[in-house]
Amino acid sequence: MIEPTPMMRQYLALxxxxxxxxxxxxxxDFYEMFLxxxxxxxxxxxxxxxxxxxxxxxxxxxxxxxxxxxKLLDLGKRIAVCEQNAPQGGKGMMGREVxxxxxxxxxxxxxxxxxxxxxxxxxxxxxxxxxxxxxxxFSTGEIWTTVVRWENGEALQRELLRFQPRxxxxxxxMREAYPELASWEKKxxxxxxxxxxxxYFELARTKDRVLRHFExxxxxxxxxQPHSLELIPLGVLLSxxxxxxxxxxxxxxxxxxxxxxxxxxxIDEATAKSLELSDRNRGGxxxxxxxxxxxxxxxxxxRLLKSWIHFPLKNLDEILARQSDVAYYVESPSQHQKTRDTxxxxxxxxxxxxxxxxxxxxxxxxGGVLVCLERTEELANFWEQRHLDExxxxxxxxxxxxxxxxxxxxxxxxxxxxPTALQDGGVFAPGFNAQLDQDRFAxxxxxxxxxxxxxxxxxxxxLNTLRIKNNKILGYFFEVSRVQAQNxxxxxxxxxxxxxxxxxxxxxxxxxxxxxxxxxxRVLEIERTLYEELIKRLRxxxxxxxxxxxxxxxxxxxQSLAAVARRFKYTRPDLHQGYALEIRAGRHPMVEAALRExxxxxxxxxxxxxxxxxxxxxxxxxxxxxxxRQTALxxxxxxxxxxxxxxxxxxxxxxxxxxxVGSGDDLSRGESTFLVEMNETSYILRQATSSSLIVMDxxxxxxxxRDGLSLAWALCEYLLNRVRAxxxxxxxxxxxxxxxxxxxxxxxxxxxxxxxxxxxxxxxxPGAADHSYGIYVARLAGLPxxxxxxxxxxxxxxxxxxxxxxxxxxKKKPLQTSIVQASLFDEKELLLAEIAGLxxxxxxxxxxxxxxxxxxxxxxxxx
Numbered sequence: 001m002i003e004p005t006p007m008m009r010q011y012l013a014l015x016x017x018x019x020x021x022x023x024x025x026x027x028x029d030f031y032e033m034f035l036x037x038x039x040x041x042x043x044x045x046x047x048x049x050x051x052x053x054x055x056x057x058x059x060x061x062x063x064x065x066x067x068x069x070x071k072l073l074d075l076g077k078r079i080a081v082c083e084q085n086a087p088q089g090g091k092g093m094m095g096r097e098v099x100x101x102x103x104x105x106x107x108x109x110x111x112x113x114x115x116x117x118x119x120x121x122x123x124x125x126x127x128x129x130x131x132x133x134x135x136x137x138f139s140t141g142e143i144w145t146t147v148v149r150w151e152n153g154e155a156l157q158r159e160l161l162r163f164q165p166r167x168x169x170x171x172x173x174m175r176e177a178y179p180e181l182a183s184w185e186k187k188x189x190x191x192x193x194x195x196x197x198x199x200y201f202e203l204a205r206t207k208d209r210v211l212r213h214f215e216x217x218x219x220x221x222x223x224x225q226p227h228s229l230e231l232i233p234l235g236v237l238l239s240x241x242x243x244x245x246x247x248x249x250x251x252x253x254x255x256x257x258x259x260x261x262x263x264x265x266x267i268d269e270a271t272a273k274s275l276e277l278s279d280r281n282r283g284g285x286x287x288x289x290x291x292x293x294x295x296x297x298x299x300x301x302x303r304l305l306k307s308w309i310h311f312p313l314k315n316l317d318e319i320l321a322r323q324s325d326v327a328y329y330v331e332s333p334s335q336h337q338k339t340r341d342t343x344x345x346x347x348x349x350x351x352x353x354x355x356x357x358x359x360x361x362x363x364x365x366x367g368g369v370l371v372c373l374e375r376t377e378e379l380a381n382f383w384e385q386r387h388l389d390e391x392x393x394x395x396x397x398x399x400x401x402x403x404x405x406x407x408x409x410x411x412x413x414x415x416x417x418x419p420t421a422l423q424d425g426g427v428f429a430p431g432f433n434a435q436l437d438q439d440r441f442a443x444x445x446x447x448x449x450x451x452x453x454x455x456x457x458x459x460x461x462x463l464n465t466l467r468i469k470n471n472k473i474l475g476y477f478f479e480v481s482r483v484q485a486q487n488x489x490x491x492x493x494x495x496x497x498x499x500x501x502x503x504x505x506x507x508x509x510x511x512x513x514x515x516x517x518x519x520x521x522r523v524l525e526i527e528r529t530l531y532e533e534l535i536k537r538l539r540x541x542x543x544x545x546x547x548x549x550x551x552x553x554x555x556x557x558x559q560s561l562a563a564v565a566r567r568f569k570y571t572r573p574d575l576h577q578g579y580a581l582e583i584r585a586g587r588h589p590m591v592e593a594a595l596r597e598x599x600x601x602x603x604x605x606x607x608x609x610x611x612x613x614x615x616x617x618x619x620x621x622x623x624x625x626x627x628x629r630q631t632a633l634x635x636x637x638x639x640x641x642x643x644x645x646x647x648x649x650x651x652x653x654x655x656x657x658x659x660x661v662g663s664g665d666d667l668s669r670g671e672s673t674f675l676v677e678m679n680e681t682s683y684i685l686r687q688a689t690s691s692s693l694i695v696m697d698x699x700x701x702x703x704x705x706r707d708g709l710s711l712a713w714a715l716c717e718y719l720l721n722r723v724r725a726x727x728x729x730x731x732x733x734x735x736x737x738x739x740x741x742x743x744x745x746x747x748x749x750x751x752x753x754x755x756x757x758x759x760x761x762x763x764x765x766p767g768a769a770d771h772s773y774g775i776y777v778a779r780l781a782g783l784p785x786x787x788x789x790x791x792x793x794x795x796x797x798x799x800x801x802x803x804x805x806x807x808x809x810x811k812k813k814p815l816q817t818s819i820v821q822a823s824l825f826d827e828k829e830l831l832l833a834e835i836a837g838l839x840x841x842x843x844x845x846x847x848x849x850x851x852x853x854x855x856x857x858x859x860x861x862x863x
Contacts, residue, residue: 006093008034008055014098018080022072024065026084026096032059044075066111069102073112076192078103099246104192105167106244108139108354115299115348118306121240122160122191123169123233125201126178131156134233135163138241140300140350141252141357141546145230146259153178154268154683159261161269162310164278167192169236171201196236203227206235213238214254223258230258245358252357252542255550265312265639266656266687270680274659275632276590277309287590289633293642295563297343300350300549301556308557312639314653319575322558322641325393327572328386329562330643335382336566339559342378347371349549356538356545363418363427363531369538369545370414373407376548379555393554395547402544406537413534425520427527436530439522446516450476453512461489469503476513478504561642568592570643573634574650581607581635581693581726585647588630589637592645601762602647603627607726610743613719616730616764617737618749619773621780623762624730625661627749628695631728632659635693654693654726658684661697661730673847674702681715685723692725698732702847704854709733720744737768 004012007027011034015023022041024031033041038056042049045068047058060068069079079102084094105121107113122135131150136143144163148155160168172195175181181193199205210231211217219226241250273279278290290309296302313319329336347368355361356369380395395403415429430437442449454468457478465481477495480488485502496503538545564570568589585602592600601623605614618624634644638651660680681699688694699715700708712733719727720741729736737746748769750761758776775791835855 021078021080023080025082030059070112101244116302120163120165121167122165123236125232132229132233134237142255165191206232209235209238252354271659274661292589292593295560296556298346298556299348300553304553305557308640325558326561329559353545367418370410436526439519443519565643573638573644578652579609582650587645603764613727613744616747617769622749622760655691658694688725690724694725694727697730
């Protein structure tokens, strides 16, 4: 084995301290990776793998590192960044140390993040059937803490969904103790799971870290008991921040918010996915609720708006206060436009502040702080023009004065054109520091200074042949004729004699030369000192900056909701604590936005304590799913404090929304459509209360017709008699319309028949649908004519006496309840109907085989 070089020994020593990370090892103008890191990085980043003395290696230019680091972080990798520093005395091998450790949840650099997305890191700790959670975005300084009951992970899953963390910190062994955690890692875009040693989670250690960080002597000062569970994950987060940025104090992490999950509307993963709150259900670039609502002008405003979507309010006063702020801009177009103009061009103040604290702020970041301070003052002036007691957020006069002082100081300190990096110089304005101005003049006008001194000496001593010259050996010197050299004053010292001339210097000339030649280094040194002092000064105002940044992001978020309300003609909903939900001419926000110039067909819904379940029937493509989703979205928007897409809305506050719409195959987890459907249905029945809103579509579709109809019927009865939540229940089982209950009403999607053609009117009307129109939809999809005709023949043979095919008028009365209930168990009829109505493109191969097997068993059983 080849003996490693001194540089490789240096690398191996650092790598031993960071074995779970890819080590970016600085060598000159490159970051190099060696051994296993080189193999992994070359594959992930598409780099050329080479070797030197048998050691595998690959590298990237240091100035292009950000794009490569971001890609690795997005892939869930950890990175240790090692920088080099010159040895003392300028001799010997370069010194190297790890200056930063990056992981998906611990990033503060703008070029490593998406501006509109948060970067949450979550720490979890379990004890006695409870789980404490602490979530922080290190790039903004916010921290959330709460405690949830641990039963099967459902409550915790809901809270994690609110934050959508990039990384989760667990105590070693928790994966084995709580198998439910394994399912999180299998999800698409799953967070990186980081396991930490048990001592990280010791109460004494974590509590001490929390108290030191918040500069208090007791947890009571933070509203906690001495042994409160939240102290542990919070302390873990702070210690993790210490390890990410060695030697830095993350003092910006003080925006602490303790919350109770029951204070916010509950939204589970299936509901968020079905409603497409912030991510597309099917991927791609289509509309999500956040995309429709996001008319923000700043990145912090966009992040806050997204958090409102995932934290809908339940407190009526808070909802109305936010709604009032939105209404202010809806009703004041001129002020709204002024606000948008002021917000436009603002920097990401939250993340600027974090970089100030962690010594990562560039000169241009300081320019960004100045812009933010100036724009904040303008926003505060606009905001003052309404009654401050009506506004949910405002800035005190004391805080505004503090910000104004820093604004004025920065304005006097900074140049208008700022460099990218401190070492480029030119950060501070002329007149800010006298010594800096003097040295800059020496740097920029050195030749003039020396020529001026020479001219002064020439005139003073009448030396008409005296000249100032410069060469690489002597530097600056006086040259004078031999005749006049005899008359030189004594402070002139001879340096060199030539034929006919003499060369001299003086103490003042030498001092002036040194001053000119070292001026640039002195300028940079002074600027570095001033820069450090300025950063230190700004750090002392971090809390004020964070309050101002939140004010700006809040104003941006409410003006965004107002902009959308005005653009799409949303209305202000009436919220109350009761049961009733009335939506008149409601619209689906994303579908409406996607249609652009095409009119959206609005629909209404009205729930009361005596009208709690609406059964919705109608053909595919008629708009059932859109109607279901729009109802849930309108309620969610109302509890966000937003205006809603409707002519009128009266919304009783709901505690949870459950949305089970569309197929949810999870084949990657080995679960079929039907199993996922039943799991989600079971979850809804366990969690829902009479204050919830439930929307369900096509329950029972993934199994046989007989089983599916039976389950759907029993489910409706259970929802009516036991759960009593407001429920929209869409189904393709028309037999369910015969279920009799005083608090259940039938609705359907209006259809107009024109011979063999069908027009879907997309209007919800009272009553039950007569047909599914599946063959017509198949025709629209382009199925062969021969196949469609055969399907019609089969359908006519399967129709009961009281049903007629498409194009003929209904002549007989609909089935009565008793007949329907009896027909539930007519196996032959149901089996034939099931085969004829099977939608082949909506079942997996495995499900098709299972269905064929069940049909064979049924046929054998009837012989």
